[in-house]
Amino acid sequence: MHHQARFVSEVSDALIGSYQEPEPIKRPGQLLATDVKVTGQPLDPTHIGRIIKPRELVDVIELTPLNRSETILYNQLLAHAWNNIRTNPVHKVLKASLRGSHESNDRLHEAFDKLMGAWVKVRARDPQTGAMATFRVHLLGTNKEEEKDDGYFYYTFPPDLLAVISQSKAWATIKSHIMYALRSKYSIRLYEMIERRIGLVKQHEEFTIDEFRGLLGVPNSKLERFADFNKYCLKPAMEEVNHLSDFTVSIAAIKNGRAVQKLLVHWFRKSAEELRKAHDEREKSRIGRSERWRGAATIHVIGAE
Template sequence: MAEAKIRTIAARPNAESLIKPGELVDLIEVTPLSLNDRRIYNQLLENAWEAIDKPVTHVIAKSTLRGSHNSNDRVGESLERLMSAIVKVAVIWDGEPAIERVQLLGGNLESGRADGLLEYEIPARLRKIIRNSQVFARLQREVMFALSSKYALTLYEMVQKRGNLKWKASEKFSLDALRGIMGVPKGKLTNWSNLKLRAIDPAVAEVNALSDFMVEIAAIKTGRAVTHVELRWWRKDGDASGAADRALQFSKVGRRVRAEGKAENIVPEPAPELRPRPAWLNSRGVPLQTSTYETARLRHPGFDIYFVEGEWRSWSAAKEPAKDPDKAFLAFFRSYAEKNPI
């Protein structure tokens, strides 16, 4: 008896990751989107997830989408691009392969207040695609926000969609298909050497540095011209996964330098020592692991980690105790930093 497939809408996001339907990973952008557009769209999907296949409106705080930027202008611009974006999704229609053209985002209502709300809708045709989806990518939030280009984020999503397939470790794409999925604008990076140098190689380096997988894209020639590529992926071993975790703690410039193999030219400044935990926190709960405080300090420079711990203790006081307090604190810290940018 064949094993029943899990429906995508049955998968659940958690404190560290979000869900993206596979059909929205390998899509062709008729209207190219920016890195920020893609991040915001992933957040809108996550926020709507509990009722994403229902004809309802969804509400989210603009500050959540703004992230570390103090201006709402970029959010509004991204929303308008997402509303005007038309994508082509490969679907099955009456048992045959077909292309469905859909809009990514429906109508929305944005508060004029900087700390206001955004109300938005998922278009009906897109809801149907999501409802019928049986393949998805689980995206780590930290990695999504650490990647520095839309090409790297797209490649990461492609690998996360495929990484857990036990029967498959590679996939071939025509060069045109890869360009479409990665969102390369028409007329840009038209030859293989430029595409590889400007988009593919930097994306591969970042995904290899920050994700749980190693990936490579190999050229396939027809005659003398590159016409196809083969995407290959494999899960990292323990040492490589640890290196990816450490890479997430570096600044964006530091990550790029290390991904490009130029770290030997950088002399890092020593980080200041972690100051003692204040006595007033002792009555709020037992201390977390020292490594947790160090991680929080490295990920969120400029924040008072003990003040945020106090906020977390107050927020979680009426809730069930966390199974892993250290992970729960780091997840809360990430959300707190996004909502209260320095």
């Protein structure tokens, strides 16, 4: 009964779409990302929750690459603060609620340090001039961690980042139970990227290889050959997103001669039956997934040599 009720809730969310219903006092075009509330229990991997992540943080370019755990931790901190992010300068959260199944805070200590030093590039409209600009900002501001294991973590967001977030009019509604199910940082970034776009009229977008690498958070020194990028990043991320999320992604490589120049990305909502299959897959053990999914993701090639 629990699994069935959870599935019905997930299907309802997926079929309704990424955007929550606007507040009645504002028209959709006037709605800001900060007007939309985080719901459920997004810090708990065993429960359903919805995290609001503004476009500027979804399409961020990491100057300091994060791993999967650090990416999830930042989403948790953002979600915990979100409903009061415009009014509370300092947020606090129990460390125990961030460590998942781990009994120790050791990983948290390292992740807090990494987030504190993480630089990103954010493209957004300058609140002062109204012109588009690229901001180079820290992801996390000043913070304080109580030393006891069951203590609190107090944290802030940098003023420049808050200024960008406060004016955002586009966002992804991240289903936390899907985020936790994804085992790769690249899968999470691809999921967020499509979740941000799934509510748009268009169903495809073209990217250069460098643009797409940046959006997935691939470090400059890694997977430099397209063959490696395809094998170790694109295909595994597509497999996870297509089997575990509530939409399907397809990617075509556009070639000019022998070189891949661009990627054409399409996305589609799943039917109720496809959503059920995704739900069932999330409920299964991770053991054996590679065998069940073998060869499921294919990058099509457009253009002749």
